[in-house]
Amino acid sequence: MTVHLFGGTWCPSICSFVLRHTAEVNQTGCDESVVETVRKNFYVDDCLKTLPDVETAVKFIPQLCELLESGGFKLTKWMSNKHEVLESIPVQERAKGVEVNLSQQALPTERALGVYWNVEEDVFCYKIALKEKPLTRRGILSMVSSIFDPLGFASPYILQAKKILQE
Incomplete structure (x- = not known):
């Protein structure tokens, strides 16, 4: 038997494996698109998913949460580019800065996979701070x-x- 020790730093491949395993084991009675999302749309602990419309997204979120809660995972820090979707999510489970009055204020910029996502305009942005380097x-x-x-x-x-x- 082989024993692996990783200390206090989580190995991304183990996180991915455990998420996928949870989806496989608990997929009974679950929509196939939800299981497929766990297989293909998670990068370590970030889930990036595009859905066709607001109604689909509002139905999809509780299904994904329920599937992963069966394995002990609690999904939080939710963000969407649609106000209606965010309003369907409890305030304490939304990303930081989304406690604003959704009907009156613009959505904040979030980070996803190291890239900035301007949620309101639904575009990816880069913030590059060039340090003074010699022109060599x-x-x-x-x-x-x-x-x-x-x-x-x-x-x-x-x-x-x-x-x-x-x-």
């Missing part, structure tokens, strides 16, 4: 490499900078 090959490479782009949206622009460095 090493300094430019350091600036280009510091841009975190896990989804690859900024790749066409980063590629141009890398091409300049190669030349």
Whole structure:
């Protein structure tokens, strides 16, 4: 028997495995799209899901919560780009900054997978703070490499900078 110790830092692959295992074991009587969401739309502890309309989303959230609660998981920090969906979620389970009066104020900007999501406009944004680096090959490479782009949206622009460095 092999024993794995990870200390106080959780291993992302173990988190993903346990979430998927919970969905597989408890899928009886559950909508297949909810189980599929656990399989394909979670990255460690973040779930990113697009649904066709507000009604579907309002029905979907309790089903996903119920499925994962059967394994001891409590989903919190909910965010949506639709006010109606957020109003269906208890205030204490919404993301920070969403305790505002939803009918009068704009939604905040959230972080998802290291990228900023402007919820109100439903667009991804990048906040890049370039530090003063010398205008040398090493300094430019350091600036280009510091841009975190896990989804690859900024790749066409980063590629141009890398091409300049190669030349």
